Amino acid sequence: MAIIQFPKDFKWGAATASYQIEGATNEDGRGVSIWDTFSKTPGKVHNGDTGDVACDSYHRYEEDVKLIHDLGADVYRFSVAWPRIFPNGTGEVNQKGVDYYHKLVDSLLEKGIEPMCTLYHWDLPQALQDKGGWDNRETIEAFVQYADFMFKEFDGKIKKWITVNEPWCSSFLSNYIGEHAPGNQNLQLATDIAHHLLVAHGRAVKQFRDSNIEGEIGYAPNVTWFEPYSTKQQDIEACNRGNAWNLEWFFDPVFKGSYPSFMVDWFKEKGATPTILDGDLEIISQPIDFLGINYYTGNVGRYKENEGLFDLENIDMGYDKTDIDWFIYPEGFYKVLVKIKDLYGNVPIYITENGACYNEEPENGEVADHKRIDYLKTHLTALKRSMDSGVNVKGFLYWSLMDNFEWALGYSMRFGIVHVNYETLERTKKDSYHWFGETIQNGEFTL
Numbered sequence: 001m002a003i004i005q006f007p008k009d010f011k012w013g014a015a016t017a018s019y020q021i022e023g024a025t026n027e028d029g030r031g032v033s034i035w036d037t038f039s040k041t042p043g044k045v046h047n048g049d050t051g052d053v054a055c056d057s058y059h060r061y062e063e064d065v066k067l068i069h070d071l072g073a074d075v076y077r078f079s080v081a082w083p084r085i086f087p088n089g090t091g092e093v094n095q096k097g098v099d100y101y102h103k104l105v106d107s108l109l110e111k112g113i114e115p116m117c118t119l120y121h122w123d124l125p126q127a128l129q130d131k132g133g134w135d136n137r138e139t140i141e142a143f144v145q146y147a148d149f150m151f152k153e154f155d156g157k158i159k160k161w162i163t164v165n166e167p168w169c170s171s172f173l174s175n176y177i178g179e180h181a182p183g184n185q186n187l188q189l190a191t192d193i194a195h196h197l198l199v200a201h202g203r204a205v206k207q208f209r210d211s212n213i214e215g216e217i218g219y220a221p222n223v224t225w226f227e228p229y230s231t232k233q234q235d236i237e238a239c240n241r242g243n244a245w246n247l248e249w250f251f252d253p254v255f256k257g258s259y260p261s262f263m264v265d266w267f268k269e270k271g272a273t274p275t276i277l278d279g280d281l282e283i284i285s286q287p288i289d290f291l292g293i294n295y296y297t298g299n300v301g302r303y304k305e306n307e308g309l310f311d312l313e314n315i316d317m318g319y320d321k322t323d324i325d326w327f328i329y330p331e332g333f334y335k336v337l338v339k340i341k342d343l344y345g346n347v348p349i350y351i352t353e354n355g356a357c358y359n360e361e362p363e364n365g366e367v368a369d370h371k372r373i374d375y376l377k378t379h380l381t382a383l384k385r386s387m388d389s390g391v392n393v394k395g396f397l398y399w400s401l402m403d404n405f406e407w408a409l410g411y412s413m414r415f416g417i418v419h420v421n422y423e424t425l426e427r428t429k430k431d432s433y434h435w436f437g438e439t440i441q442n443g444e445f446t447l
C-alpha cells in the first residue's frame with residue numbers, strides 16, 4: 001500500500017461559484033445575469049432548471065462556512081456575482097450585495113479560512129450583454145471598474161484574487177459550441193471574446209498592481225489532455241491542437257505575450273483571427289502571482305480528417321467514466337501539469353477545480369460515494385507525481401463543496417462532497433467529505 005504525502009504547508013480547500021449555489025437571484029437589488037436569461041430560455045438547461053434557488057447559499061452561507069470549517073479547509077474559493085455589486089454592470093453600486101460578501105468573507109476569516117475570490121465566474125450582467133457583452137470592448141472597461149471596486153472594498157480581507165474563471169468556457173463553449181450562456185455559435189465571435197476576456201484579465205491585474213492592493217492575483221483556465229493514439233505525426237499534431245485550444249491559446253498570451261502561431265494559422269484556415277489592438281498583448285502578459293488550474297478529464301485522441309475543429313477524434317478506450325460521461329483519466333492531469341511547467345516555468349499553481357460527478361442519493365442519512373473517493377485518490381496521486389516532477393503546486397481545491405447548478409445540465413449532475421436535497425435544501429456530508437477531511441488533517445492518504 002503506497003502512502004501519498006503532501007507538504008506541510010500545502011493548502012487544501014473546496015470551490016463554488018455564485019450562480020451555482022447562491023439562489024436569491026431576485027433579492028436585495030441583484031441585477032439580471034446572462035445565466036438568468038439563458039436558464040429561463042426554453043431548451044437551454046436540463047429540465048428547465050435555473051439558479052433562482054440553487055443551494056440557497058445566499059441565506060445559508062453561515063451553515064456552509066461551518067461545513068468548510070468542519071472539513072478542516074485552509075482556503076475556500078467562491079465567486080462574486082457581478083450583478084449583485086453593479087446590477088447594471090456599471091454605475092451605481094448595490095450596497096446590499098456588497099454587504100452579503102462582507103458577511104461571507106468575515107465569517108470565513110473568523111474561522112481561520114482564507115477566502116479565494118473569483119471575480120468573473122460567468123454571471124455577466126445582462127445589461128452589458130444587451131450592449132454586446134464580451135464582444136464589446138466596453139465590457140472590458142466595465143470589468144476593470146468592477147474589479148477595482150472589489151479590490152479596494154475588500155483590501156486586507158481577500159488576499160487571493162482570480163480575475164476570470166475558465167475563459168475557454170466563457171468564449172468557445174458559450175459562443176462557438178453554444179452550450180453555455182449566451183449560446184452563440186460563431187467562431188470569429190468566440191475568438192474575439194476569448195481575446196477580450198484575456199485583455200480584461202490583464203487590465204484587472206494592472207489595476208491591482210497600480211492600486212497597491214495587498215495579496216496575490218491570477219486567473220483559472222481549464223485544461224484537458226488528449227493523449228496521441230499512436231506515435232504517428234498526424235495523431236501527435238491533432239492532439240497538440242486539441243490540447244492547445246485550452247492550453248497554449250489561453251496561456252501563451254499571458255506568459256509569452258503572443259498567441260501560439262500554429263494555432264493562429266489553424267484558426268485562420270477556419271475563418272477566425274483574433275482582433276488584436278496595439279498594446280493588448282502587453283496588457284494581457286502582466287505578470288501574475290499564481291495560476292489556477294481546473295482539470296476534470298482527458299482521453300486518447302487520433303487524427304481524423306474533417307473531424308470537429310481540429311481533425312481530432314476521441315477514441316473510446318473503454319476507460320471508466322463518471323456520471324457526467326467524462327472519462328476518468330488521471331494520467332492526463334499529471335501530463336498537462338508537467339507540460340505547463342515545461343512551457344511556462346514554475347509559476348505557483350493552485351488546483352482551483354478538480355472533482356467527479358456521481359449522483360448517489362442519501363440512504364439512512366449517508367452517501368456512500370466511494371467512486372468519488374477513488375477519483376480523488378487517483379487524481380491526487382497524479383498531482384503529487386507532478387509535484388515530485390518539479391511542478392510548483394501550492395494547493396488543491398475540490399470542485400465542489402456541495403452539489404449545485406451544473407450549468408446546462410442543471411441539477412442533474414452532482415459534483416459535491418456534500419449532498420444537497422433541492423427540495424428541502426438539507427445538506428448531507430458524503431463519505432468523500434469525511435475521506436477528504438481526513439486527508440487534509442493528515443496531509444496524506446493511503447492508495
Ligand SMILES: CCOCCOc1ccc(-c2cn(C[C@@H]3NC[C@@H](O)[C@H]3O)nn2)cc1
Nearest residue numbers: 017020166173177179222294296353406407
Ligand atoms: C467539444 C464539445 O464539448 C461540449 C461540452 O464541453 C464542455 C467542456 C467543459 C465543460 C466543463 C464543465 N466544467 C465544470 C465547471 N467548471 C467551472 C465550474 O463552474 C464547474 O461547474 N468544467 N468544464 C462543460 C462542457
